Structure formats: structure tokens, C-alpha cells
Amino acid sequence: MEKSGSIDSLGSKRSSSRQPSVDSLSSTSTSRSDRSAQAKPPSAMSSDSVATSAELSPELRVKPKTLAKQVPRDSDKEEPQLLPNETVQDMAQDVTYFCPFIGAMRGTVTVTNYRLFFKCMDREPAFVLDLPLGVVSRVEKIGSASSRGDVSYGLVCKDMRNLRFAHKQMDDTLRKSIFEVLMKFAFPVSNGLQIFAFEYGQVFPENGWKVYDAVSEYKRQGIPNESWRITKVNDHYEVCDTYPSTLAVPVNIPDEELKRVSAFRAKGRIPVLSWIHPESQATVTRCSQPMVGVNGKRSKEDEKYLQAIMDANAQSHKLFIFDARPSVNAAANKMKGGGYESEDAYQNAELVFLDIHNIHVMRESLRKLKDVVYPNIEDSHWLSNLESTHWLEHIKLILAGALRIADKVESGKTSVVVHCSDGWDRTGQLTSLSMLMLDGYYRTIRGFEVLLEKEWLSFGHRFQLRIGHGDKNHTDADRSPVFIQFIDCVWQLTRQFPAAFEFNEYFLVTILDHLYSCLFGTFLCNSEQQRLKEEIPKRTVSLWSYINSQLEEFTNPLYVNYSNHVLFPVVSLRHLELWVGYYIRWNPRMRPQEPVHQRYKELLAKRAELQKRVDELQREVTNRSASSSSERAGSPTRSITPVQTFV
């Protein structure tokens, strides 16, 4: 299992601290998130769960025995095992790490161009913290030198934790503190360095950059057809520089008109097709807000265009426009030239506001959530504290919006247009969630990758700005957890329909871990155009290469193909839960809860084993009866119906 061994040492697991030794073979640390789902050959399931539970905290050590047995070599080392092209930048002894769960400990810090690695050998087993620098949001020097002359640093991380270190004041004042070195490599963009993804040279058997091809995805949906066509009008990103080059639009609107429509839509983001219902031909289309302005400007082309979208669906004589914003916000946008479709101008269209708040509100909500869950959850008032963050309420509104869209399309057979202001945050959440509800394909692993590539990456969700890869400007108002929120919504769906998704929780956590890690190129840049310009597919590895090379780890064994079944989740706080497996995973008191999946895998193995034995016996019996006589015609084998032996 050479391959998986090396894979293991890659990043995802690193995003958190787990002792290398725990991970025995790979000697990498893994994130707590990878709990039971740890990537490993099947036989490793058990050791995996060992590791996980160890986790009482990410950072806690596991069984000394396991370590000793399996990893004598690595556990002695103070440095991490390096990835291809990863280089050590600095090391420091006698650094204190203040673990909020188990207390202060002293050890060695190694900083590479990819990670921060802390190891404390005093503990048995050794304690390890392994953190990709991409996760670091800011580094703060805390206070001045304390009584003992210590210098203290706090690391605020994007993945819901804070870490605190201290070391002795340097004797040599010329020498930089290791944390200054860290700052340099944690924020490469601000320091004129390259993001590690451009250096990381791992080769995987799968090429994730081939997962998505716009034309074949439209083809899968049956596009082009008599009502919709593929246009190359944006081939050079001239109509809209934040849109993909391949767009699907109504047949009877020529490219020239598309350009005129684009003048009336914010950032040129014209309504284009996201999804079409295979039977009713009702569609989900997305765009940005119309440039109505205070004077109520109109655009004949835009009106005609929306009419064409409606006409493309013969089943309904109505079009629903879902504006993701609260109506007040939409109205306020008129002051800035934007606004929303007036029903006078758009005959047959009905406008619905979904009251989802903007990126700033969401950022604040997640910040509050972090306060509530990290490092510890207070024993009392947990639920009201959680409520006061409004996080679940926002999740609910997004899911409720997506549900209404899916319901209109599925039950109402009506086409819908979805937009917010620019159409790259809330709009993406709504279209992709409603597509998940409507189309079982997106609930497979590959389908979900396609969905992300399409609705998020190609349609220009501004990952670079929202996450701030390698950028030290942590107060940037453009940062916002819109994508995290979307993944949270997906997780909520998997909770309500545990058998409807091919992927498991670990898959979602891995995506979020690599959203920050900067190990893969997938989430770099803000648009397809930028990615092309930076030659991301050429110069970096896709996250899907990593994931698709070990699908087993990310597969939900309970998956049942619901085929054409549309999911109608219950969007109620009675069913929405905080995603503890993500937000609270650093807490050592939290044990990952995925034994159902594990148990299912064990049962599958059991079935395979039994089937084998039955087959063997059957063969034996057949041989014997063939050789002896035909008397045993009524042997038990015949009375038994065949059972499936595959998943």
C-alpha cells in the first residue's frame, strides 16, 4: 500500500494535530476530523478508530503500545515527515504549547513552508500538533515579555481553534523568533512568496482536474435541446469575467442580445442555466441583480430574456424569481444602482425574497459560534448560547430557500431564477442546495465534485477573497464563511437522509480542511478566468485527485441510490443540529460518532466471508454429488435464493 501510505502523509490529515506516531505507518498526524474515516487500507479500520478515539483531543496521544509497536522510528523524531518539496524553514527547542484541554507542555517547533509542527517528547506517548499554515488567520504577539521573560504568541485559526505558544526571550536579539518565521510562511501572498500548492508535487493515480467538464455536464442534463443551447459568447470572458466560458442559454436569444442583457445585470452576470428538470423542463437559472437603480431603469432585452426562460418551459406560464436577500437589503441596493425586478416590468414573473443575510452577518455569526464552542462549551445555557449566534437560524433560512426553489421546480413544474446581489455567494448556496435536493447525481461523490466545480468554482465564488489564502489581512471585510455554511447545509441534509448520499462526513470535513490548507489548487483564485491565467490545473494538484484516489475513505456505506427521488428535508430547528463533528472536533471530550458506518463495513466483511464459505461448500457439495449419485437433488443449496454479494 505504498500509494496510500504516501497519500496519508499528505495534507488533509495534517490539518490538525494528531500524533504522527498514532498514525503509525504513515507517521503523519491526522486531523481529528478524520476520525473513523481515516484514509487507509480497509484493514486499517481498526487502528484507525484507535487513533480517533484517542483523540480525545486532536492533540491527545493514543495508546503508547500501538506506537511503540508500529512506529519505532518516527516517534523519536522531532520533525515531521515532509511532503514532496516541503522544506524546513526553522526549528526551535523549548517552546511551550498551552493546550486548552490538557495543559501546558514543552517541546520543539518546526516550521516548514507548509506547516507548523509541534512535538512534546515529555509525554507518553509524545504529543504532536501538526497544522498547515494555510489554516492560520492571524498571529499575535501576546503581551510583552512576562515575568519569566517569556514571549507569547497566539495563533488564531480559520478552522475554529486558537493556539497559544511561548518561548524564552531570545538571547541573541538579532535572531528572529520562530513565530516571525512562521508569519512569513503563513502569509506567503503578503510576503511575495508562493502558496505551497504551487510547489507540492505529489502525483496521484487520479487526475482531479478532469472531474468537471462543462459541456459534458450540460450534456448529462440533456443540453443542448430544442429550448436551450450552449454558447461560447463568454469564451474569452469578455461578457462576464467572473463567469465560466461555457454557458447554457435559451435557444432564441442570440449572442448579441446576451451582451445587451449583460449590461443590465450587475458585473455582467446574466441569467444562465444551472439545472433543468429531466421531465418537466422546468429550470433553475442564476444571475446577479438587475441594475434597476433609484429611477427604476428597465431593460427590454432583460425582460425579453426572462420571458424566453419562462417560455422554454411549456408546463408553466409563470416564472419565479427568488431574490436571496431580505427585501430591505434588496431595496437598499437601488441606491447603488442595483435592485430587483419589478413585477410591472416582468409580466408573469413573481418575485420572492428569501431573507438570507449577507456575508458580513454570516462572518459575525460564525465568530460568535467559535466563542461558544471553543475551547470549551459551558455547561449551562448551551442551547440559548447557540441560539444567540443565529448560526442555525441562518442555516435554516438557506435550506428553506433552497427547499422552496426545489419545490417550485419539482412540484410546481415552474422555472425559477435565483439571484442575490452579485450572484456568487447566496445564489451559489441556493442553486447548489436545490440541485442536491432535485438531482440524485449530485449526491454521489463525483456528482458532488461536479456540483462544486460548476456552481461554486466556475461561477466565480470568490474563494481567494472569502478565505484569504496566504493573506495576512485578517480583517478584510471580504472574508466570509459562505462556503462553510453551504457544506454545513449539506451535512444537515445527510443527517436527515442518512442513506441518500454517497459520501460521508469525513468527505465534507476533508473538503473544509483543504479549503484552508493551500495544499491543493482547487480553491485558489476567485474565478475560472483567474485560474486559467494562473495555470492552476497545470501547476497544482486538485483536491479531487487526492479524494478520488481513495474513494473508499469517503464513501458512505449506507448509501442507497434514491435515483430520481427528490429530497424534501424538514427545515426546522427541531431537526437542524450543530455540526459537532466539525465545529467541536478539537475538544477532547468529543468522540467522533460514526460507528454506524464502521459497523456496516464490518457487516459487509462478514457477509463476504460467509458468502465465500457458502460458495465453497456449495462447490464441494456439487462436486461430491456429481461424483457420487444424484440422490441429493434436494440439497439445501437449491432452496436458497441468491443474495447480493456486492454493496
Place this chain on the structure above:
Amino acid sequence: MFSVKPLKPTFKCYLPPVQTDVKKTIEQPIKKLEPSLLQGEIVVNEVNFVRKCISAESSQDDLWGKLICTNFKVSFIPQDAPPKQKSKLSHLLLGEHDIPLTCLEQVVTVNDTKGKKKVLGSNQKLKFNPTELILYCKDLRIIRFCFDEAGPESAKKVCLAIAHYSHPADIQLLFGFEYQGRRYHESKGERVNGSTPRGGLQTPIFDRPSDWDREIKRTGASEWRVCAINENYAISQSLPEYIVVPVSLADQDLKQYSIFYTDQRIPLWCWNHVNGSALVRMANINDPLQQKKIDQRVFTAITKSHPQRGEVVRSDLDKCLPNIQDIQSAFVKIRQICVIDPFEESEERWLTSVENSRWLEFVRAFLKHSAEMVYYLEGKNSSVVLQEGEDRDLSCVVSSLVQLMLDPHYRSLIGFQSLVQKEWVMAGHRFLDRCNHLKKNDKEESPLFMLFLDCVWQMMNQYPAAFEFTETYLTVLSDSMWIPLFSTFLFNSPKQRAQYLMDFAKNKAIPQGEDQVVYFPPVWNWSQQLSIKDQTLFNNPMYVGKGAACVQNGEVKTFRRTKKTYSSTMRGTSASQRNGLKGGEEPLPRRGSLLSELKPDFSPVKDESPIERFFRDWFSRPADQQGVLIPLLMPSHVALWKLFFLRWVPEACIPKGGPITAYHKLSQLVDEIEILQSKLRQYKGPSSGSTPLPSPSGPLSDQRRMYFKASSPSDSSTPPDYLSSSFPFTPVGNLCRRGIHGTPISKFLNGARIWLSTETLANDTV
């Protein structure tokens, strides 16, 4: 006062009533609607042309039919029964529209035109003609009948009859006494033909020394003995006849001590850890002068019974756990927000409302306290004494939870049932008062058993492979409390039980010496209520029974596992423990709770207390489903038991979703495995034992253990359409709140409405 029309009891009782109804209505639609009656059941009053409300949103699905009050139940017989839903358990004793009188919480009559409303009790008058009857049930259903087309006088009479008969003046008026008497005589013939005296019941009842003996042997409690001083309840009114005590205490000592304990409840052994520590429960000692002396003697005896002479830790439950009134009021509140409050309005502040009910807080408090007891027993080799005023309420919850955490035996179906027998029924939990079956004293009502079931569910939710039974089992068990036909939940103590049953036997001419279990069976014989097929819903396909340990992790762990011992002094226990444990000689240097402090951005760091370290250490290892199980105790990990609390709520029902869809898939797989296993057995002959997979206890042979059968390769294994998060229950017709207005689309909005402008709402008319 009421006209009692004795009808000939029919013997249809063991047929699912609904089916017979269906047939009948097809044959003769207008024909009289006959209730299906059990033996000894008589119709008290009835009214025709009643409308049963099915949906709050419109009346188009409402059912028309006859409303009947018998001496056992409220029954509604629809004129045109809709096809029976596949998704429902068919109960052998109750039809789809039946409610046992004991299950009624409140009977409310309403007159809409006059704007009047009255909650009816026993022997009351009603000054208006009701237009509506709303039945609030103890199992959280709310059922509504309308009398717009019914004769006003008959409607009134039925309402009064229901109210009257649901407030029986005496326990012997509970229908079980009538029913079991008849049943005994009717079925006498069958029993003679061979069935064993206890009806093949596998669950030990703990009413005889042998049951206790077996338990002593099973747990290796060699220094404990069965003691018969309470035979004929000579010492204590509330203890069982046979109890287990330290061998070093003589009967004479015990008799002497008993006078100082509340209700003469001398310390009662519950369970022994393999390390020799014992779990003991006892009542308070009333006389403070004697307390020290007796405590010392008893504790010395307990220590002597410990092979390592482990110390004894006493936990005073009254001081560290909520009392029964608090628990009752929490339950009332959580019920209010789950089923009574309008769905969307309660959405708005849902989390805060749940918190304010304090139900989950209490669930967590009991789990936490029990886990702390586990620490002493498992981590410190100490024996634990649970002390409570009367030792009949909180102790029942804590002692059973501790045993559930420590001993995998109790996580099997039979083990669990024996635990309930041992720690609840025989230990003298006042089921009659706590359930308030006679509706006499609301102050005594408290859902402790329900709280216990919720705690069990929390464990099950966290360790889904550790229990042989399912949440459906727990729910059906909780519902059984409200069917007065089983002896399990009817009495306050073994003595009361024995007394009433003796009277009963006399009255019904049942020969002396007959086993009570035979003439008044406990709930554990599930075939009384459910078909064999439906009982398979109790089986957890994931259960890792002892035989299956090999599948796990390659390495088989046994219950006895080596453990690290920590320093024997109890440094830094958490606040609740400090309050809880006055026993033990250890001085408790205090330290701030880890959690209570304000946390700055980078919180300061503390050292762990031994108990925290014990838990962390435990959590750092993979959980052994057949070993000790400690629940996660963070508030974020204690969840609302949705199947129980929300099963009747239509708005909360996830179509084709919920945990049942995973259960469905798992069951199919296990069924395939069992088919393969039986194949193997056929090849190999009966003896060569392949390890039976999940359940060592269930009969594997002909009966399939799984409710959902393996699909043939041609089928898709898509979950059937009738599955929903409420399965196997259905909200249809079981939750009809009053005064809810809303359109179907509101279901999809679910509270988002408050965020929507009125304009938007107006737009959203489709």
C-alpha cells in the same frame, strides 16, 4: 349514572381490529359500527356521526364514524376506514383509533359557538353541549373529535363517560383486573396443554431467591448473600421479599438496623463489578444520633464484602439531582413545546425553549452523575452507595444507568428487562403514583421512568451498536405504561402488587399458588401486544453481541480489562460531586470548574482532575461495545429524542428520511448475513457452530430477526415510500392541535415566515 349496555364480549381481541373493520365496511357500508372488545370489556356509551380531525389545515381528510367509550378505552370506528397504512405498528390490543383510558392526560370539551371550554374530571357536570372533544394523551398524542353532526345529548354523555371512566376511584377498577381475570379462565385450557408455568418468560422477575442467586453468580459477588428477612414483607413495606446483603451482616443485625431507615429500607445490593466493588442503594436514616453508627457498620460490612477492601463512596442523590417535581415540570414544558405549541411559533425560539424546559439538562445531570459513579466503581475500585430519602425514585434511575454503563448484559433485551424488574419494579418505584394512573394526586406524578428511557436513548444514540434493542423498543415500552393490562407499571411496591393480586386471585377464583406472572403477566411478554413480525422492530441490526466480538477491530476485548489506577485521593472533583458526596473521608481541595470561567481569547490552561483524566483516558481508547460505556456528557451531545417527542408532529416528519432509512439498509444486510448463516448450518449440520452474528439470544432458526428483509438482487433497495422519521408511528390523526391556521406551503417555510415581508407572503400563494 351512565347507561351501561353490556355487550357480549366478542373474542376478536387477538385479531388486528382495523382489518376486521375494513372488511366489514366494505360489505355493509351503512351497517352498525362495532367496536372490537377484549375479554371483559363493555361499552359504556357511544355516539354516532362524529368527525375525527385528521389535519389541522383542512377538514377534507377528516373521518366520520362512531365514538365509543368502554371500560378500557376510547374507541373511534370510522365509517369508511381508509386503507391501513403500512407504516404503522398494528397493535393486538388496540386499534388504530383507540386510546386506553389510562393513557388520557386530560379530557377537554369545547363549545365553539359559546366560546366555552372545560376540562372534565370525574363525576362532573357539563353545562354546555360540547361541539368538540380534545383528548390529550400521556403518550403525547392529541386527538380531536367534532360533534357538529352528532346528537348533542349523546355527545355530552360520551364526553362525561370518558372523563369519568378515565378517573377510576380505585386501582382495582383499572381494566387489567377484569381483563386478566377473564383471560385467565378463558385460556385455562390452553395452559394445561403444556406451556410452562411462567409462560416461557425469559425475563427474571426477581420475586424469588433463585433470580437473585443467579445475579450474584453472574456478577461474581461471592461476598454477598440472598436474605429472606423481608419474606411476607415482614420488615419493609416497599422492599422485595428477597434482597441481597453483605455476608458479614446477620439477619439479626439487619433487623435491628432496619428500624432506623425510612420505611425500614435497609441497604439493597444492586450489582457487583468484576473488580469486587459493589453498587448498593439505601434510604436515609431518620435518627441523626444513630446515623453515624449504623452507617459505619453498614459501610464496614460493604468493605468487607470487597475482595480488595475497597473504600465505600456514598452519593446523596437528593442533594445533587433534580427532585421529582422539577422533573415533572420539565416534562410538562418539553411536551408543551413539542406537541402543544403551534409549530411555527415555537420554531422561533426553539433552542431557548428547549433549554428553558430543563428536560435535557436533567437528562444530562442523571447521565453525568451515573458516569461519575462509574468512575468510582471502575476507576477507583470503590463500592458506591446511592442514598436517597426513600430510595424509590432517583436511585432507580441512577442505579440502572450505572449498570447499563458498566455491564453489557443489561444492554441485551432480556438483560435490560431484568434491570427494569430489579431496579424499578422490585425496588419499589411507585409506578402507580408516578404514572398517576388514578389521577388522584398530581403532585406525586413524575415521569422518572420516561426520564430513564430518555437517558438510555442518549446512550444508544451515542453507541448505536451497543444495544440489542432499538429506540422503537424504548418507545413502545414507554407507551405500554399507559395500557393497564400488565402488572409491571401498576403498583407502588412489590408488596402492594402481591396484595392486590392476591385479592384479585381470590375474587376471580384463581387457585392459590398460581404464579402471578401467569394470571397477571408483566409487560415483557411482548406477544401480548405485538405480532412476531412487528416485534422484530425491536432488534438492532448493528448490535455487537458477544458472539460478534471477533468482527471488531481484530482484537477481542473482554469486559474485564486492565485499567490504570490513579492516585487514590480524590483531588479536584467537580462541583456536583462535591455536593453529592459527603461520604468518604477525603477532604476535597477545591478547584474551579474548567468550564465555569470566562474564557479569554487564549484561555489559560489547567490541570485535569483525576475524574477528568479518567474520562479522557477512557475516551482516548476505542469504545468496546461489550465493555464499559461512558456517554459523552458535553451539553452539545445530549439531544432531543426525536422519535419519542416528535413522532406525532406532522410538520416534523421527514418523508423517506430519518434514522430509519439507515436502519432499513442495515437490517437488509443483516438479514442477508443470517440467510447465509442458516445456509451454512444446513451444510454443516446443526452442531458446528458458526458464531451467530449479532444476537446470541434471539432464536435464529425459522423466524427472520430483521423487520426489513434482504432484497433480491433485482430489487432496488430504495427505502420504501412509507418510511419516515416517525416510523413505525404515524402522525396522521394523532396530533391535531387546536387553532392552527396555515397553508400547506407553510410547512416548507417552517418559521421562516417571521423573516418574510408581508409582501412576500402575499406573493407566495401557491
